[in-house]
Amino acid sequence: MKLYFNVDYNVKVGESLRLVINDAGFTDKPHIMFYIENGVWKCEIDYFSRAISYKYQLIDEKENVLREEYAVHYLNLPHNYEEFVIFDEWNNKNFPENYLNNKIFHNKLSPFIPEKITILENHTHLFRLEAPIYNPNWKIVMFGNTVSLGNWDYEKVIHLSQTDFGIWEVGVEITEKEFIQFKYCIYDKETGKVIDVETGNNRFTLPNHNKDILHINSNHYFRFKLYQMYHEAGVAVPIFSLRSKDGFGVGEFLDIKKLADWARETNLGIIQILPINDTTANYSWTDSYPYAAVSVYALHPQYISLENLDFSLPKEIIKEYQLEKDTLNSLELIDYEKMIAGKWKYIKLIFNAEKDNIYKDEDFRKFIQENEKWLIPYSAFCVLRDLYKTPNFNAWETHKKYIPKEASHFFTSQSKDYDSSMLHAWVQYQLHKQLTEAVNYTHSVSVSLKGDLPIGIYRYSVEAWTEPELFGMDFQAGAPPDQFTELGQNWEFPTYNWEAMKADNYKWWKNRFQALEQYFDAMRIDHILGFFRIWRMPISATQGILGYFYPAVPIVWEEFNALGIPFNYDRYCKPFINNQILWNYFGEDSGKALEFLHNDNGNYSFKKEFNTQRKLTDFFKKNPRGPIEEQLISLCANVLFLPEEKEGETVYHPRFNVYNTDSFKYLSDEEKNSINDLYHDYFFRRHDHLWYKKGMEKLPMILNSTKMLICGEDLGLVPDCVPVVMDELAIIALKVQRMPSENIPFHNPKNATYLNVVTASSHDSSTLRQWWSEDLELTQKYFNQQLGQEGKVPEELNTHLSEIIMKQHLYTDAMLAIFPIQEFFATDLELINPNMDNERINNPAVFPHYWRYRMHLSLEDLKQKKLFNQKIAHWIKDSGRV
Template sequence: MRLQFNLEYRTGFGEHVALNFLDENGRLDRHTMQSLDGLHWQVEMKCLKDSGTYMDYYYSVMRGEKEMRHEWLVEPHRLELAAVKGAYYIVNDHWLDMPEDSYMYSSAFTDCVMARKRQLSTKTEYDHTIRLKVRAPQLRNGERLALVGSADYLGCWNCAKALPMAEHECHEWVVSLDADRLPERTEYKFVILPLDRKQALTVIWENCENRILEKPELVQGQVMVYELPQAWFSIPMWKGAGTVIPVFSLRSEGSFGVGDFGDLKMMVDWCAKTHQSILQILPINDTVMSRTWQDSYPYNAISIYALHPQYMDLRQLPKIKDEALNRKYEEIRQELNALPQIDYERMSEAKMAYLQIIFEQERAGLKRRASYKQFFEANREWLEPYARFCYYRDKFGTAVFSTWPEKLPKPEQKVLDFWYFVQYNLDKQMHDVHAHARKQRVILKGDIPIGISRDGVEAWVEPRYFNLNGQAGAPPDAFCEDGQNWGFPTYNWEEMFKDGCSWWVRRFRKMAEYFDAYRIDHVLGFFRIWEIPVPEKSGLYGQFQPALPMTREEVEAYGIPFVEDLFLEDHKRKNMWHPRINATKLGAFEELSEGEQWQFWRLYDDYFYRRNNQFWYNEAMKKLPRLTEATRMLVCAEDLGMVPDCVAWVMNDLRILSLEIQTMPKEYGVRFGHLQRNPYRSVCTFSTHDMPTLRQWWDEDEERAQEYYETVLHMDGEAPHPLPGKLAKEVLSRHLLSPSMLCLMSFQDWIAIDEKLRLPDQNAERINIPANPRHYWRYRMHLNIEQLLNADDFNHEVMLLIQQGNRSTTSAAACIPSWLDA
């Protein structure tokens, strides 16, 4: 079988195009294409593959042996060898850059809210074949693509006789045509029809001029393949609504003093019941260091892979056979579960003791299970060092591995097996939650923290990837006047680039096993990080790294005398300087003349918002494309703080969803953001886990609330306090009507609309206070999920708000095709 590939793409001087095939083992097979004009490229080859299989491939631009750029890799080209008599395939492609609607190709859509059964084409036995391929990502649940046209063969524009097409990869539809049944010239269009052929025929026509097919001259066994421009239909852009809540905050009748993965599964059901399409949680990785309440901070994990043992749903494990012990732990469970907030230490101690009992009871047959063997082999690269770390942490009473003995004793195998057992069951339960969420068409959204613990597994076994003498944090902001010091080591990106950022790719791919969307915590850290040198504590001693520091001469060129108190010396380069973030509040600034102060403000503004723009853009574009292409998850980012212009450039280039908070507008000089100006590719919310809830925000500053009441809600008179449920409903309604693709509300803000159901003490709803580095993360829902599922009046109000915002899903049962039930 012969294959010919044709591509029209303009290259630069000294460049050529290559065709790249990837085999099942990830090996690259590269073929150089030829061109006479630097625009039209062609390559021909022989193929030994059997008819009926397919090939995935992509194009790249090369300069010598170096790849300069390549196509979008999330969904490459696919060629099916579906023609039984096909002996010579001529493929006419076009270069695929990342499309504007790349989010539609994320697993959040293709495997969840718009999941359809995809299959390869039926084999055909035509003597002469024309094969059409087109991408149509707008199709919704219960819809299919078909081809209709002017020829009798294409139904004479009668959609009841349209040719069905096959979706052979996500959103790409194909059809094989018998060229002998086509006239020399055919007009045609693509149409959307009901997936269920028994339904009444409702048709959505492609919104464009008729397409034209000129029949080529074909010889026996020849297959002409045309990759066509995307089909576009007049369908409103998809919008969804959802809830944000940490797993530890969930409460059910059967949980053990903290939310668990069983509770998370039930929370998915509540989202589906109220027509929500997304459920976002906080990080769920193991944070156990000291076995005290300080381990409650979910953004300081000891492993980027291991799940936190506290999230084990004990109900899914075998029952304790000793009845006395079983009764004892049931009493403890009921006592802990009745507490208004988490008692982290008692809960953790009791759950770990319970897991030890079950492990001893069940360990004999554990290693014989096929599922256990499969889990162990697939995860042993991180699982074995994690288990060893846990062994030494407990043996020496600390996770600070720098204090462990230089010569470590051999771990006890039984202890290692315990940690394997714990992670095996956690992994199994979380996979089950993910599968359940997909079946309910609820996108499960995870959270990737910007940092890793300096006292964790990764810093222990892979220290080359981190700058352990630096601490990541944040400059002063609305949350903390002195800035923040998170204590995480900063990343050694030079070392990470040496192996193609494989550390990050592995991390993201593990996340993709559990989630279909994720939030990049502090995305600005991929442009530059606020680095505080060890052993400084205050965030005021930080400086952006990497950045372009200034020389004394550059400073003086602004007409300012170089005053060392106003600057920090670069951490890595002597006699290079950064303006102090709090320079304008220092006495040295007050001693400058009025003109010098004005010039310093000019320097300060230029340094933090303009000087590094292109430099930081280039830094981010070396990192983020590798990570966003590593999985099919929908990418969202927390882009708050001192946001330079380049952040928006990168997020637009990579189609990353921004975070839009009305009370923290990105528009300079604006008190409250205009919701209708939100970009479509964004996540809209009122509050995050680092902020006061809607009810708290409303009452903590009455002057600010009054201005919001008058200028945003357009209400007259005095703003009522505390916040009435009716007014909370108005705030949520306006957010749901915004153009943002996703509108996600914290559970506390959802329930604020119901004065009978919400927690009387609004201050008990706060999750985190960033200004307090020793904050205890212990908030729990005050009602259980069973009560929530039965709160018909409240659920009806939530569903109505979502419907009015044009964000409603159809009911879960109605939209799931039979093949998903199997």
């Protein structure tokens, strides 16, 4: 067959286009395209299959790829033609058909039955359009300026058939020889009328004078108007926070079904949760932190329902179980340690009683076989963690280094660890079954699930044990200082070795996304900035303030020299301490601090055994020193620059807020001015191109591996390149009203564009009620300027104002408006939590933090609050989010 490709694309001097066929069996090289005129590029190829997928690339004179399509073109070529002229459009990732064609909408419109079309020998043109239409009563039609296309008559439109999800096609015989103009329309099947015509200029194509050739107009997006687009409202609540009468002091996967019932009754279409992976490291409350998973695949045993396992509790322990359950369920907050100890106690009792039947279960065996790549190392890790009482594999007596053959031995019946390994595998099987049941039910009531992908992995996790080459184990990831914490955040996660991940085309990330796609329709990427750059700290640091950007364009010695800065390593890169600084930090306790310092005629330095934050912290764990501990650790950060060894050379990064350090105050004015220039160049100018390139290297490859709708948590110190990349790749951005990325007091939800999630607060912030009384001067400004209220701000947030805030977010152009469940409760006097401080989920300034929030109402009781539910349902419907 002969295929003649035509595509419109404007290039710069020295640039050109090429066509790449995505077919492993098609070994021909990429096809260079030739410029004709008016921005049109052409090429022809011989092809031997009736189905083809391909993409276009923009290249320079050396054939380096400058830009490429991340959404691939697909065509099925009719059998009764041997030559095809294809008129294409560059296919952007952020065209609506690409970001709307995801799992959420497939679920909402399933089952989808494709229609067949017939291309006749007299057909001259095949029109193909990608247009996901989510109203089942609508379809795509077209008309144009010729008699064959109806002469722009609404009564003579050409009907297209949906041959695949969101793909509309029709074959037409156009006999006229004139230049052809046309447009696509939306047609209501119930009324039999065209209800709207797409926006923009007329589309056009050429007449076809050769009956042996078929012209294919492959149009890659319908020009939607905003009202035709998908809008949804949702609720955000961690699974562990759900309260139900069936629980065991914590929310469980099967509670999602009850939450979905409530969501459906209130017209909420999406449920957003926090990460659900296993975080069991020490069986202590510190494991409540959901972003420190010991496996990126395994689910957390806390979410298992003991009453819905494949086997029942032994009769003799039911009374004991019920008493323990009632005690835990009566608590206002989660008692993580008692809850997880109780669950494991009863799981083991059931497993040991039913072991023989469990081992005979063919479905369980099948689950092991299908998931053995992650399940075997995970189960072995759990056995060894419990044996040696630590997840730190470096401290284990055996198996410090992961060897696949040795891990597989744990799953042989001859192994002494066989039963323990199978226990962990069976728990994962039960969790998978229960979560799958909850997901299927949620979909059956037209509610979608949005998950949460942590940016990092736990330092002592299965992945760090099995694939250490993929991680920077000598470093720690975190975040620079922001509105959450003035000292920054140290998550203690290792960083990623992106070059190693790139070498196998990001397989690790693709596998991770595909595992999550089993359960979720949408995914929130936590701290998406980490795909552009991460805030990195050496192991010697404990506070995020001692971090720097990675990758970065660091400062080299020549830059100091060029600015006339008298660089001195000890003065600039070590804590500067004189008598006045010593007094400022310790006052009358200065004498106690001298235990840790050398004194050189009034200039002080830390002794070698105490010269890092980590050394001090480790010392204080065994030898407490009271109030001076925090001050000594803080004094370690009184530096101007952070050194890094890079390719045999020492390079430098300015410390965050360097101008606020005591060290900076003792510089000359000339030094201060020069260092300020360096600081602003480093933080606000020199990195944008680098980080754009890094984001565009990773994200397209990863995102194209999933059908989930992707949202990015883009809060904090956001580089200019991030919103550009997110928009180009159609990653939905997050807008929190009181955390604007712009230099303004508050983000106005009315200014949110379509590719946004708007919300009033997040799990990392205080709730609205808490925030309201934190800073009344700020709240006064919000009350007057943002809410348009007159007079003095009330000292407490009332239900009326809470409603105003919710509606501000609902009546916007944003695709999604998702609110923490606490904010729903705050709109109703009957439902408001009397203890608002119990409603905070996380405080990033406190690490480790105890994540233990529970709804103060049960899901069963919430379902019965008819007036409240009707009120929410009305808001959602009236704002057009149904």
